[in-house]
Amino acid sequence: MKCYEKFAHIYDDLINTDIDYNVWYEKIINLCKELNIPRRDYLDLACGTGNLTEKLAPHFQTAWGVDLSYEMLTEADKKLRSKGLKVNLIRQDISGLNLNKKFALITCCLDSTNYILDELNLKNYFKSVFNHLDSNGMFIFDVNSHYKITNILGNNTYTYDSEEITYIWENFLENEIVDMYLTFFIKDKELYRRFDEHHRERAYTCDYIEKILTDCNLHIITKLDNYQDKPPAPTSLRIVYAVKKNI
Incomplete structure (x- = not known):
């Protein structure tokens, strides 16, 4: 499957007309404040060209970005360097994450979770997050809704x-x-x-996602409609989860 190759060079031109990363960033930062998330190490999974990484990285001591696309990471590197940001960029599959490090905040946004197509890889992805999350850390991800x-x-x-x-x-x-x-x-x-x-x-129902989270010892702190201060509705287009370790 050809994915995010030449598209990487025009990705921002298209996505920035539809996505307001400032809204997403502000909601994530507010959740960090509310839950007293330490501002130590931050990891952005499926970071793409670094749009969210760029906004959150300055609030943490260290920042890391992981993506499967070399082309997207190249665009992210150019962008982050131009902003004077030092971010460790790694090419890995998020279903087999292996960084030998734990993080206070992990994000995986813009429906990247939907690209995981089978249950085994979805479980491996959530287990990898569990293994890389601080005991008091938080994981925020979103999905394109089943609807x-x-x-x-x-x-x-x-x-x-x-x-x-x-x-x-x-x-x-x-x-x-x-x-x-x-x-x-x-x-x-x-x-x-x-x-x-x-x-x-893949279209995932909330029940399905939440069962896998439970199986992976992750419990839901809050569940939102597209980074807004309201719960999802049956016709919500993007559903956001903030979860922590169940320990």
């Missing part, structure tokens, strides 16, 4: 057109997994370059 994947993304096609970027986004849903085929046309001087990407996400 969003099955009713909004589903078997639908979306298009986007601007002066510099045009894309066609075709989705096919089967057995709770949505296959997303994206075709991009990027303006390069007088020509447009084409490239294709294939992404897959």
Whole structure:
């Protein structure tokens, strides 16, 4: 599956029109204050180009970012260095995390958890988080809701057109997994370059996620609708979990 390769170079241009990272950052920082999370070591899983890492890293003594895409990490490195931020960037699969270090705060945002497609890898992911979390640490992650994947993304096609970027986004849903085929046309001087990407996400119900969390000795502190101060509704598009170790 080709994923986040050439897309890395235009990722911020597209995502920043839809995602307000300031809102996410403020909610995460407020949760850290409310729960007295130490400002020691921070880890951002599936950090991508470092948009959230950039905002949270200055509040911690050390910051780490992990992603499976070399291209995304390259973009993150350039961005963080330009801001004068020292962040340790590691290429690893978050389902097999092995950093030999514990963290006061771990995040995994922007539906990266949905990219984990089977129960074994989901359990390994949550177990890895447990093993890397301080005894008083907090893990915050979000998922595209079951409603969003099955009713909004589903078997639908979306298009986007601007002066510099045009894309066609075709989705096919089967057995709770949505296959997303994206075709991009990027303006390069007088020509447009084409490239294709294939992404897959699984639709997880809250009950399913919460059972796996319990199995992995992680208990829920709070559950939110898209980083807002309200609980999820049946039609929420993004569900946020803040969890701690059950020890």
